[in-house]
Amino acid sequence: MNQLLTKRKKLKLESDSGWGYAFIAVALIAFSLFTAYPVINAFIISLQKYRPLGSTYVGLENFVNSFSDELFWKALKNTLVYTLLTVPFNILLSFLVAILIMPFKKKTQTIFKAVYYLPAVASGVSLAVVWLWIFDPLKSGIANQAVGLFGISNQNWLGSSATAMFSLVLMSWLSSHGTAIIIYLAALLSIDNSYYEAADIDGATFLQKLRYIVIPFLKPTTLFLLITGVIGSFQVFQNAYLMTGGGPDHATTMVGLLIFNNAFTYFEFGEAAAQSLLLAAVIALISFFQFKILGKDIEY
Amino acid sequence: MGLFNNTIKSKGSLFARNGLIITALLLFAAATIFPIYFMIISSFGDPVEAGAMSYSLIPAKISFESYKFFFNFSAHSWDWLKNSFIVAACITVSNVFFATLAGYAFAKMKFRGKGILFAILLGSMMIPTQVTQVPLYILIVNIFELQNTYTALIMPSIVTVYNIFLVKQFMSSIPVEIIEAAKIEGCSQPKIFWYIIMPLSKTVMAVLAILTFMAAWNDFFWPFLVTNTMDMQTIQVGLKNFRFANTTYFAPMMAGATISAVPMFILFFSLQKYFLEGVAVGAVKG
Numbered sequence: 001m002n003q004l005l006t007k008r009k010k011l012k013l014e015s016d017s018g019w020g021y022a023f024i025a026v027a028l029i030a031f032s033l034f035t036a037y038p039v040i041n042a043f044i045i046s047l048q049k050y051r052p053l054g055s056t057y058v059g060l061e062n063f064v065n066s067f068s069d070e071l072f073w074k075a076l077k078n079t080l081v082y083t084l085l086t087v088p089f090n091i092l093l094s095f096l097v098a099i100l101i102m103p104f105k106k107k108t109q110t111i112f113k114a115v116y117y118l119p120a121v122a123s124g125v126s127l128a129v130v131w132l133w134i135f136d137p138l139k140s141g142i143a144n145q146a147v148g149l150f151g152i153s154n155q156n157w158l159g160s161s162a163t164a165m166f167s168l169v170l171m172s173w174l175s176s177h178g179t180a181i182i183i184y185l186a187a188l189l190s191i192d193n194s195y196y197e198a199a200d201i202d203g204a205t206f207l208q209k210l211r212y213i214v215i216p217f218l219k220p221t222t223l224f225l226l227i228t229g230v231i232g233s234f235q236v237f238q239n240a241y242l243m244t245g246g247g248p249d250h251a252t253t254m255v256g257l258l259i260f261n262n263a264f265t266y267f268e269f270g271e272a273a274a275q276s277l278l279l280a281a282v283i284a285l286i287s288f289f290q291f292k293i294l295g296k297d298i299e300y
Numbered sequence: 301m302g303l304f305n306n307t308i309k310s311k312g313s314l315f316a317r318n319g320l321i322i323t324a325l326l327l328f329a330a331a332t333i334f335p336i337y338f339m340i341i342s343s344f345g346d347p348v349e350a351g352a353m354s355y356s357l358i359p360a361k362i363s364f365e366s367y368k369f370f371f372n373f374s375a376h377s378w379d380w381l382k383n384s385f386i387v388a389a390c391i392t393v394s395n396v397f398f399a400t401l402a403g404y405a406f407a408k409m410k411f412r413g414k415g416i417l418f419a420i421l422l423g424s425m426m427i428p429t430q431v432t433q434v435p436l437y438i439l440i441v442n443i444f445e446l447q448n449t450y451t452a453l454i455m456p457s458i459v460t461v462y463n464i465f466l467v468k469q470f471m472s473s474i475p476v477e478i479i480e481a482a483k484i485e486g487c488s489q490p491k492i493f494w495y496i497i498m499p500l501s502k503t504v505m506a507v508l509a510i511l512t513f514m515a516a517w518n519d520f521f522w523p524f525l526v527t528n529t530m531d532m533q534t535i536q537v538g539l540k541n542f543r544f545a546n547t548t549y550f551a552p553m554m555a556g557a558t559i560s561a562v563p564m565f566i567l568f569f570s571l572q573k574y575f576l577e578g579v580a581v582g583a584v585k586g
Contacts, residue, residue, distance in 0.1 A: 019489035020411030027402035027459045028417070034456045035424050038435035045435060052442055097328060100321050103304040113576055114568075115329045118336060121568045121575070123518035125536045126557035130339040133550055142338070174331055179579050186580035188303075196302050209303055235428045238520060242540070259430045264525065269434050276430040283428055 042273045050269035062274035072275065074250055075258040076282070081165065082254065083233040086172040091225050093173070094180035098188055099214070101181075113185065117178035128242040131171050132158070135243075143167075158244050161251035168239055168252055180225050187221040188214070223294050227287050234283050255279050336561075343367070343558045345551040366551040370559065373542060373552065376530040380538035381559070387453045387523070387534060388516035395512045396505050398459040403467025404497050408479055409489070418468075421461045437525055452526040453534070457516060463508055466581055470504040471497070507578035510571055514564060535560045 046062055048055040066072045097116065101109050119127060134142045135157035144154050157167045195213050204212070237256035240246055246253035246261070259279065263272035344362045347369040371377045405411075406418050436456060446452035474497070482492050498505070520536040527533045530541070539556050568575055 016405075016409040016489060017411045020405050020409040020414065023401045023405035023409065023489070023493070024417070026398045027464055030398075030459050031421060031424070031461065033439075034436060034458075035427070035432060035461070038432035038439065039424075039427060041435035041438070042431050045438075050438075097325065099303070100325055102302070103318065103321065110572070110576070112325055112329065114572055116332055117576065117579070118333055118565075118568070121514065121564045122336060122339075122561040123520070123536055123564070125518075125520050125539050126339065126561045127335060129539065129553055129557045130335045133342070133554070134335065134338065175335065177332075182576055182579045191303075193302060206304065214303060231426070231428070235430060237430075256430055259433070263434045263437070269438065272434050273431075276428065276434065280428050280431050284426070287426070 042277060045269055046273040046277055048270050050273075055270075058270065062270045063278070065271060066275050066278060071250060071253065071258065072255075075253045075255045078165065078250075078252060079234055079236070079254045079256075082169065082172075082236065083230055085169045086176075087226065087229040087233050089173060090177050091180060091222065091229065094177045094184055094225070095218070095222075097177070097181050098184035099210070101185060102188060109185070113182055116181050119175040120178040124238045125242065127171075127175060128239060131167075132243060135167050159248055161248045164244050164248060164251045168243065171239065171243075180229075183221060183225065184218065187218050191217050219294075223290070226294070227290050230286055230290065231283055234279065234286075339554050339557050339561070342551055343554040345554075347549055347552045366555040367559070369549070369552040370542070370555045374530060374538070376533070377538065379531050380533055380535040383450075383453075383532060384517055384534040384536070384560075386450060388513050390450075390454045391457045391516040392509050392513045394454075394458045395460060395463050396509050399463035399508060400467050400498070400501060400505055401493065402459065402464045404471055404493060404501075406464065407468045407471035408474065408476065408497075421464060425461055425465070440526060447526055448528055448532045453523055453532075456522065457519075460512075463512060466508060466511075466578075467501070467504055469581060471501065474500055503574075503577070504581070506571070506574045507581060510567065510574050511578045513567070514575075517564060 045055075047057060047059060049058050049061075097112075101112050104112075136142070136144070137154070137156040137159055138144070139148075139154050141157075143157055147155065155163055157163050191213065195217075196209060199209050199213060235256050236254050237260060240252050240254045240257045241260065244252045246257050255275070256279075259272045259275050262268045262275065338357075341357070341359045343366055344359050344364070345366060346363055347366045406414060440452050440456065441447045444452075446455075478496060478500075479492055482496055487495075518536065519534075520540070523534040524537045524540070527537060530538070533541070539560055542553065542556050
């Protein structure tokens with residue numbers, strides 16, 4: 001026994017160095033080549049007027065240009081509006097649905113989970129194609145038929161600057177809650193029953209249980225969803241690109257789309273790199289404050 | 301028991317409460333799957349131009365003409381599906397293997413610099429894709445000159461940090477004693493990995509495979525950037541072509557959208573458990 005213990009101690013101290021590095025080698029090479037190197041390069045390119053054969057160093061010109069570019073600020077504002085309209089609403093909706101699923105049997109829960117998750121399985125492109133048709137500007141379009149029931153006249157949903165942003169927001173409301181619902185449900189199911197039992201003995205109502213047990217318990221999950229949601233929303237690109245192309249009159253130009261256009265439509269790689277770094281800074285700043293303000297009393 | 305009140309005495313009021321909740325959930329479910337339902341039923345319409353199209357919610361008849369139209373539209377319609385399959389399969393296999401290896405190393409092995417390396421990987425997940433987009437494009441297209449190749453489509457996703465993180469989370473719960481016992485018996489690390497860790501990790505590997513395949517199959521942006529001929533495009537990129545070439549033919553567009561989604565739907569309904577499990581693995585502890 002004693003012998004075994006010393007042997008075990010020795011093994012604990014012994015490191016797995018060789019094999020450890022071998023096991024992470026491919027991951028490390030891929031990471032260096034496709035993440036670390038591009039990130040470092042982004043800084044270099046942002047200081048250049050990039051040309052395939054010999055770029056010129058221009059200092060902070062790309063950053064200065066971005067700051068004085070009205071479109072950059074407009075894109076930032078659009079992205080912020082989109083985020084504020086979609087992220088909190090989607091989280092609240094997911095929370096409500098997750099709570100409402102709770103009283104049912106496991107089987108029923110799974111069926112609802114599957115249905116709500118379904119849009120996440122379809123590709124963004126195919127969903128965009130469907131929503132394009134839903135928002136068809138003709139009188140026969142589904143969205144127009146729906147508002148027609150309320151006596152509202154025909155709308156050019158994606159083609160008018162008054163409704164284009166709202167159309168994208170509506171699409172997000174109805175198709176991007178599946179993941180959050182499942183995550184909330186998993187967190188809800190991990191709450192120990194004894195808390196509810198204790199509350200029942202004290203005669204707590206449903207709302208009191210919600211207020212004093214569920215909400216505090218789900219705070220880390222909410223924070224996780226909020227931070228990942230905001231990060232995701234600030235990078236939004238695909239729907240704006242496929243559905244409106246950023247128009248009309250740049251009403252739906254998001255920062256992600258602006259960077260894409262600068263890079264791959266105008267081949268202004270330097271400016272695109274500078275703006276991507278500004279975007280990263282904005283995201284980091286927002287995440288930091290979310291943590292500071294909301295994460296105060298969370299233990300990990 | 302639980303959050304919901306069980307002091308409701310009469311069966312009637314319990315029934316009424318549950319009925320009300322079910323109705324609300326069903327309405328929301330209907331709104332959620334409506335676009336998908338709409339996509340599928342309109343794909344069975346005839347390939348006529350938009351103006352002549354009837355927007356009905358219940359198909360009057362089922363015709364496969366629009367599917368024929370889709371496959372006859374381009375000589376490469378089948379190539380798009382083939383390319384998507386090759387790319388997604390390669391990315392999936394390499395991720396399952398290399399992410400599991402790396403995840404195991406980070407979860408259970410001891411080596412110098414492990415903590416810092418993992419922290420760097422974790423931190424890199426916070427970097428927006430836009431930052432790496434341009435330099436990565438320059439690297440693959442201008443420096444390696446791999447434009448329009450399978451290598452360009454596959455390489456950047458060969459193993460992703462998110463997957464490593466997922467595996468590491470999962471493997472933290474494997475007891476160290478098993479590994480130590482194997483070591484005492486003189487088992488080498490590759491053997492431990494192959495004979496002990498992999499069989500214990502089947503669930504996480506399945507989750508990984510499914511989520512990776514789905515992400516690769518549905519990816520639009522990178523294939524769109526690095527392909528420039530129709531024969532190398534994936535189905536998602538092909539779909540976009542189609543839309544711009546034929547803005548007025550809605551039913552064939554829906555047929556294309558359905559075709560791109562059907563493989564994922566089949567996978568989802570047959571392996572639902574892993575999909576739904578996988579979503580929560582990284583997000584919820586315990």
